[in-house]
Amino acid sequence: MRNDRYSTRVNKMKASEVRELLKLLDQPDIISFAGGIPDPALFPKDAIKEAYSALLDENAGAALQYSVSEGYRPLREWLAAHMASLGVACSIDNIVITTGSQQALDYLGKLFISPGDTILTTWPTYLGALQAFNAYEPHYDRLSPHGNMTPDIYRQHATTLGGEVKLAYLTADFCNPTGETLGREERLRLVDLAHELDIPLIEDAAYQALRFDGERIAPMLALDIEKHGGIENSRVIYSGSFSKTLTPGMRVGWVCAAKPIIGKLVLIKQAADLHSPTINQMVIHRVAEKHFDEQVEKACTAYRNRRDLLLAALERYMPAGVSWTRPEGGMFVWLTLPEALDGAALLAQSIEEIRVAFVPGAAFHADGSGRNTIRLNFSLPGAEAIDTGMARLGELIGRQLRSEAA
């Protein structure tokens, strides 16, 4: 089909070269730090099996039936209590269930972005968010949590690009890809910016529960509620997910925000997929009710251990000039290489010569910068793979640097 037969929106959606390359990684001899997925050994398999079986015995009629677009009421009730435990006082009318939090990103793009509008996000940011938003033909401007951009500068940039600033998006806890977490002051500054610009601020909380150490910092939604007198006055849209705590395979996430926003998302959901799978929502509810805390603890113990191994291996094997983040949770460490190195070229060479995979950092930058950065995942590789992988990668980077210098 000719390209102009597709919508302009589809022509903005490009297959990522990196994703294409990473598809080749199934070979058993590759040591991969490229994934971004939970360790399947942690899935609460028995609890899930039991819940499906019990629901089909007790309530198959409802479990296999169509259901409301807002989502399964007992799950929304559980989530309202969960959000309250994070400092977010809300009712079930502030919550809609989504088919994974990826769906929430798509729906939020659909809700707020007209072609040419500007989205503020960090450099780097979650690649899947850029992919979801790109369908709505936005421009991007760099969201600076450290506060050297004023609302007026953002407005001027957006006007020059032919639209308005319509949305801000970021991950405040254990960001994918950097592993970094925003402090309370930075969160408050972003909340203020959202109010000054009068735009929604999407808080992607996919990794929020996975804190291994350090102190928990209140979600931006909680800070906004505290400062502005309740969720109905807040600008933050909290996007949560069971993918990293229970399982990604059942595709259950949620959005928590002011009621008018939830109401509009429900309309979008009704038109798009009617509702998320009824039985999956019911099973997730039963499993979360009994096992959520224990699952979070299990995941944190496993991932803390692997993060420590990865940080120790980086210390041991990386040549001078390479720096990295030290995340307090999540699944990723972010490496900054000396300027002379290119992450994408390094990946090609790494796969061919040393059979080690990772994700080059440029893909996570809306402006294509970040050439000399790479993302390493630590939720999947075991102790031996971490040590061998980093020994090989450190040696390859050292070799590259010496040949650049020669």
Ligand code: PMP
């Ligand atoms: N946000 C972030 C930051 C992610 O890393 C991911 C998945 N890797 C998602 C959202 C989407 O996850 P899900 O749809 O499984 O909830």
